[in-house]
Each structure stands twice: as structure tokens, then as C-alpha cells.
Amino acid sequence: MKQISIDRIGEKLVRRLAGHTSRRGLLSRVGLALAAAPVFPVLPISRAQAQGKPERDERARTHFTMNAQTKDETKCDYWRYCGVDGNLCACCGGGTHQCPAGAVASTTSWVGTCINPDDNKTYLIAYRDCCGKPACGQCHCDNEDRDTQLYVPQTNNDIIWCFGLDNMQYHCSTAALVGAVR
Amino acid sequence: MPCGETVSVIAALLFAAAQSAPLPELTTPQSDYVEYCSGCHGMQGNSAPAEIPVLRDRVGYFMCTKDGRDYLIRLPNVAYSAIADNQELADMMNFVVFGLGGASAPKGTKPFTAAEVKRLRTQALGTQSLIAARETVVDKMILTCAVPQSMKFFYDGQPEAPHY
Numbered sequence: 001m002k003q004i005s006i007d008r009i010g011e012k013l014v015r016r017l018a019g020h021t022s023r024r025g026l027l028s029r030v031g032l033a034l035a036a037a038p039v040f041p042v043l044p045i046s047r048a049q050a051q052g053k054p055e056r057d058e059r060a061r062t063h064f065t066m067n068a069q070t071k072d073e074t075k076c077d078y079w080r081y082c083g084v085d086g087n088l089c090a091c092c093g094g095g096t097h098q099c100p101a102g103a104v105a106s107t108t109s110w111v112g113t114c115i116n117p118d119d120n121k122t123y124l125i126a127y128r129d130c131c132g133k134p135a136c137g138q139c140h141c142d143n144e145d146r147d148t149q150l151y152v153p154q155t156n157n158d159i160i161w162c163f164g165l166d167n168m169q170y171h172c173s174t175a176a177l178v179g180a181v182r
Numbered sequence: 183m184p185c186g187e188t189v190s191v192i193a194a195l196l197f198a199a200a201q202s203a204p205l206p207e208l209t210t211p212q213s214d215y216v217e218y219c220s221g222c223h224g225m226q227g228n229s230a231p232a233e234i235p236v237l238r239d240r241v242g243y244f245m246c247t248k249d250g251r252d253y254l255i256r257l258p259n260v261a262y263s264a265i266a267d268n269q270e271l272a273d274m275m276n277f278v279v280f281g282l283g284g285a286s287a288p289k290g291t292k293p294f295t296a297a298e299v300k301r302l303r304t305q306a307l308g309t310q311s312l313i314a315a316r317e318t319v320v321d322k323m324i325l326t327c328a329v330p331q332s333m334k335f336f337y338d339g340q341p342e343a344p345h346y
Binding site: 182 | 213229230
């Protein structure tokens with residue numbers, strides 16, 4: 001009975017490899033691969049940037065967007081809330097564009113970019129805080145699309161955006177549609 | 183699209199949104215401005231009385247001196263912007279200067295180029311007081327060009343000049 005020897009099979013393969021390849025041939029192939037690599041960008045980020053301006057759309061395609069709904073604006077997964085951090089004004093007697101009675105809209109706001117799953121288009125959303133009343137406390141959401149670390153504060157959403165008002169007490173956050181990205 | 187028209191498009195944005203009229207479509211420079219700048223500087227370049235420099239009809243004055251022109255790109259929020267592409271950042275700053283700044287940009291001002299933006303981004307105003315840097319730039323502007331004294335303030339009618 002013929003025995004199967006792993007050693008013998010290994011030796012055969014290695015000898016065949018050694019017989020059919022040269023060290024210089026290998027070197028030239030590795031060199032060619034190295035030189036040619038940048039011609040074929042593989043990472044999605046470099047592809048997105050190379051194609052012109054789809055970066056905003058690409059980066060907005062997040063876990064949140066894939067699970068967002070477009071019906072109920074009192075839920076954290078409503079599509080416009082992709083970057084909201086705070087209490088939804090829609091649960092506090094206001095709406096996505098309106099402050100509740102007695103609260104004042106801030107002149108400054110955090111601006112996010114969300115995709116509407118119904119038309120698959122990208123929209124700019126201003127999370128304008130309503131201020132000047134005690135915190136509403138209803139429907140707290142913390143979604144983090146395009147949110148940056150606290151040391152890049154101008155695009156961080158943990159900050160209370162009530163600058164420029166007499167009373168900086170935070171009440172709730174709206175999510176006003178600003179425009180569609182062309 | 184002419185600059186004035188561009189500004190009026192931005193001006194119409196929130197009103198249009200509140201009226202649930204068809205939303206305006208924003209170009210890349212406009213979208214970049216709205217996302218990265220308008221939160222503080224305002225959709226129309228004006229968020230007074232917040233202590234934030236008004237851009238509308240004012241920011242173009244900085245283009246009258248070389249220091250002033252450089253200053254706009256060297257500002258940390260511009261130089262360290264999330265916009266990696268230098269041409270894209272130049273386009274946005276040109277929208278700010280000529281679109282929002284309107285007639286405040288001196289006649290014949292050359293727009294920012296990608297090469298200029300690339301060079302100035304490496305010289306960001308990282309460690310010094312920005313208010314002090316602004317004061318130096320504005321004082322020189324007032325001495326050398328027809329720039330109103332009110333540029334010492336963040337907006338016309340600000341009760342007190344910004345201090346540090």
C-alpha cells in the first residue's frame with residue numbers, strides 16, 4: 001500500500017516551485033506590484049474622493065441612515081435626527097421647525113447632514129436649540145453622524161448651542177431642513 | 183450663479199423651509215458653508231448679537247491687505263477644516279468673501295486658489311490669541327485701505343470691542 005507522506009508532497013511542491021521560479025523573477029514581480037499599486041485605489045475613502053464630490057453623500061450613509069424612518073418625528077430614529085443630541089422639541093410642545101411656547105430659538109446651531117431614505121437625497125439639517133426655559137426632559141436622543149470629538153468643538157454636538165441669547169438655559173432641539181445638497 | 187443671487191438663495195432658505203416650499207438645492211461651496219460655518223456665523227453670514235464676527239457685507243474687507251487675506255485662511259477653523267481638498271476649501275472661502283462679503287471685497291480682488299490655500303493651511307494661527315491677531319490685521323487694514331472703523335467690532339453696533 002502506498003503511503004501518503006506529507007513530507008514528500010511538501011518536498012515535491014517546493015522543488016517544483018524552485019525549478020519554475022527564479023529569485024530575480026520574484027523580485028521583479030514584487031517590484032511591479034509595488035509600483036502599480038497606487039494605480040488601483042482600493043480603499044473606499046480614496047475612491048469617494050477621487051470621483052469628485054460624493055464625499056458628503058458617502059459619509060452620510062451610516063448605520064443610522066440605514067435604519068431611519070420618515071413617519072414619526074417624536075422618535076430618535078426619524079431620519080432628520082441623524083446628528084441630534086438632546087431633547088426633541090417635537091416631544092416638548094414644539095416641532096422639527098418650531099420652539100415650544102416660551103422658548104427662544106438660538107441664533108447659532110449645530111448643522112448636520114442626513115439622508116432621507118424616501119428619496120435617497122442628502123439634506124443639511126440645522127439642530128437649532130430652543131433656550132430660555134428649563135430642560136424639557138422628554139425624548140432624549142444622542143445620534144452621532146458627523147459629530148466630532150469635543151476638542152473640535154465647532155462640529156461637536158454635546159455642546160449646548162444657546163450662544164447669543166440672554167438666557168442660555170437649554171430647553172430642547174429642533175431639526176430644521178436647510179437645503180438639499182446638489 | 184451671480185454672488186448676490188447666491189446670498190439671496192441662502193437668505194430664503196429658512197423661510198422657505200418653514201413654508202414647506204420646495205427646498206433650494208445647494209452647491210458644494212454653499213453646502214460646505216452651511217455645514218461647517220453657518221452654525222455660528224449664521225445662514226446669511228450674520229448671527230449678531232452673538233459675539234461672532236458678522237461676515238455679511240464685511241468679510242471682504244480683509245482682502246484689501248495681504249495679512250488680512252492670509253488671516254482668513256490661517257484661522258484655525260479654516261486651516262484645520264474637515265474639508266481636506268484645497269480646491270474645495272478655496273471655493274468655499276470664495277463664496278464667503280465674494281458671496282456673503284458682497285461689495286466689501288475691493289474691486290479686482292483675486293479669488294483664493296488651491297495652491298494659496300495649501301500654503302497658508304500650514305501656517306495656521308495655532309497658539310496665539312485670535313482676538314489679538316484680528317486686532318493687528320484690522321488696525322493695518324484701517325490705516326491702509328478704505329475700511330470702516332466698525333471693523334474693530336464683530337458687528338455694527340456691538341456695545342464693546344472684543345477683548346482678550
